Amino acid sequence: MQYLLMIHGEEGRLATMPKAEVEKMMGAYGAYTKALKDAGVLRGGERLQPSTTATVVRTKNGKTSVLNGPYAEVKEQLGGYYVIDAADLDAAIGWAARCPGAADGAIEVRPIWPM
Amino acid sequence: MARESYGRLVAFLAARDRDIASAEDAFSDALAAALADWPRRGVPANPEGWLIVTARRRRIDAARRGRVADEASETLRLAAEELQAVEDAGPIPDRRLALMFVCAHPAIDEAVRAPLMLQTILGLDATAIASAFLVSPAAMGQRLSRAKAKIRLAGAPFRVPERDELPERLGAVLEAIYAAFAHGWEQAFADDPRGRNLAEEAIWLGRLVASLALDEPEALGLLALMLYADSRRAARRDAAGRYVPLAEQEVSRWNAAAIDEAERLLTVAGARRAPGRFQLEAAIQSAHAARIHGGATDWPAIAALYDALYALTESKVVAVNRAVATAEARGATAGLALLEAAAADGGLDGYQSYWAARAALSARAGRKDEAREAYRRAIGLEFDPATRAFLLERLASLG
Numbered sequence: 001m002q003y004l005l006m007i008h009g010e011e012g013r014l015a016t017m018p019k020a021e022v023e024k025m026m027g028a029y030g031a032y033t034k035a036l037k038d039a040g041v042l043r044g045g046e047r048l049q050p051s052t053t054a055t056v057v058r059t060k061n062g063k064t065s066v067l068n069g070p071y072a073e074v075k076e077q078l079g080g081y082y083v084i085d086a087a088d089l090d091a092a093i094g095w096a097a098r099c100p101g102a103a104d105g106a107i108e109v110r111p112i113w114p115m
Numbered sequence: 116m117a118r119e120s121y122g123r124l125v126a127f128l129a130a131r132d133r134d135i136a137s138a139e140d141a142f143s144d145a146l147a148a149a150l151a152d153w154p155r156r157g158v159p160a161n162p163e164g165w166l167i168v169t170a171r172r173r174r175i176d177a178a179r180r181g182r183v184a185d186e187a188s189e190t191l192r193l194a195a196e197e198l199q200a201v202e203d204a205g206p207i208p209d210r211r212l213a214l215m216f217v218c219a220h221p222a223i224d225e226a227v228r229a230p231l232m233l234q235t236i237l238g239l240d241a242t243a244i245a246s247a248f249l250v251s252p253a254a255m256g257q258r259l260s261r262a263k264a265k266i267r268l269a270g271a272p273f274r275v276p277e278r279d280e281l282p283e284r285l286g287a288v289l290e291a292i293y294a295a296f297a298h299g300w301e302q303a304f305a306d307d308p309r310g311r312n313l314a315e316e317a318i319w320l321g322r323l324v325a326s327l328a329l330d331e332p333e334a335l336g337l338l339a340l341m342l343y344a345d346s347r348r349a350a351r352r353d354a355a356g357r358y359v360p361l362a363e364q365e366v367s368r369w370n371a372a373a374i375d376e377a378e379r380l381l382t383v384a385g386a387r388r389a390p391g392r393f394q395l396e397a398a399i400q401s402a403h404a405a406r407i408h409g410g411a412t413d414w415p416a417i418a419a420l421y422d423a424l425y426a427l428t429e430s431k432v433v434a435v436n437r438a439v440a441t442a443e444a445r446g447a448t449a450g451l452a453l454l455e456a457a458a459a460d461g462g463l464d465g466y467q468s469y470w471a472a473r474a475a476l477s478a479r480a481g482r483k484d485e486a487r488e489a490y491r492r493a494i495g496l497e498f499d500p501a502t503r504a505f506l507l508e509r510l511a512s513l514g
Contacts, residue, residue, distance in 0.1 A: 001270045088272035089222060111269045 009105030
């Protein structure tokens with residue numbers, strides 16, 4: 001089954017993080033991504049620009065509205081994601097728990113709707 | 116046969132595609148077919164195998180309506196082969212423990228784990244479960260189907276966890292069984308007889324998990340705990356149906372066989388040297404049960420066991436019982452001090468046992484005004500009429 005691992009974290013913390021800490025974090029993500037690849041479970045994944053760069057678009061009654069900002073103003077924002085192929089929920093949870101983002105934020109595990 | 120078979124067949128049918136709801140529907144259909152077929156043609160050599168294959172066919176029929184004919188005939192051919200395989204293989208594998216782990220999966224809402232287990236393993240209907248858990252049947256039905264949908268869509272696996280995660284995952288299974296027991300225990304004398312059955316059903320689940328989980332000490336501890344508590348069921352009311360507190364119960368009305376069994380289970384569990392919450396609670400019950408052999412209640416020992424249990428769980432419920440035991444061992448004032456500490460953050464305001472304990476200890480310490488107030492709070496929160504009558508009597512005796 002395919003799962004989306006959504007990495008939610010506090011963006012403010014990242015902005016004020018000392019450079020050495022940022023490098024450590026990038027190293028941890030690099031190693032994690034490699035582990036996903038080596039296990040043959042990685043199907044995709046990207047890091048996202050901060051939520052301040054987000055734009056929300058709706059079309060209602062033929063009229064398009066474009067709004068500034070993320071969809072929801074919450075403290076922990078979506079900062080990136082992975083798509084993995086895991087045997088079952090427990091395997092997906094196992095990978096989510098190893099994600100560096102789980103240590104200072106939260107990983108939401110969502111099964112992908114098969115088409 | 117139905118009770119033994121229900122969970123085993125549902126677990127087996129659902130294990131492959133994790134679709135519990137459709138497994139239950141198919142099994143009910145198969146049971147109805149059996150009721151029509153067996154009296155005419157006789158019970159088949161392998162009744163469970165017959166039910167499995169019939170249930171599988173029903174599921175295929177249901178699936179076929181949405182699919183092309185070729186595919187359906189292929190699945191039907193496979194089902195026919197399966198029929199032969201089941202007939203050849205004899206007893207079907209028991210996947211009930213795996214199903215229990217699915218029901219108590221960390222991804223499943225804690226409040227629905229016990230109801231889910233009662234329904235999928237024992238076949239209780241949502242209405243009976245709802246009445247025991249004091250929610251509307253519609254709400255319970257919705258919670259159960261939402262949980263089943265999550266198991267299917269999110270892919271919660273039907274498997275027994277590996278050794279390293281087993282204690283934690285088993286803990287969730289045992290908690291859910293104990294929650295079912297506690298609901299049955301609270302309502303043991305309610306007018307609705309289904310409430311009382313729930314305690315028995317939970318003991319049945321406890322036996323099942325203890326036998327399937329290869330004698331894990333905590334599983335044995337839980338079973339012992341439930342047996343100790345249940346052994347006193349008859350003694351909890353006098354001939355007139357009035358509430359009798361533990362200290363005043365006639366030990367001749369305790370179920371000695373259940374106590375003996377609990378003692379044996381606890382001894383086996385203790386030999387594994389892996390103590391835990393349920394073994395500690397069972398040990399406390401064992402100390403209470405000593406009265407059946409003419410012994411006095413060893414309150415200092417019980418208080419010490421509660422200290423250990425509280426250190427392990429930090430549970431508010433345990434804190435209240437610990438305070439009561441401490442009062443017996445070291446005096447009402449010592450007990451009250453613990454109660455007040457536990458209630459300091461207001462988290463116990465809606466908890467009936469806290470107010471009942473506070474009332475009894477205040478009365479014993481001579482703090483009558485506080486006792487009266489606490490009795491009123493306890494009476495206001497009580498469900499059970501006999502216990503309410505008992506508390507009203509105690510309140511009146513304060514003058």
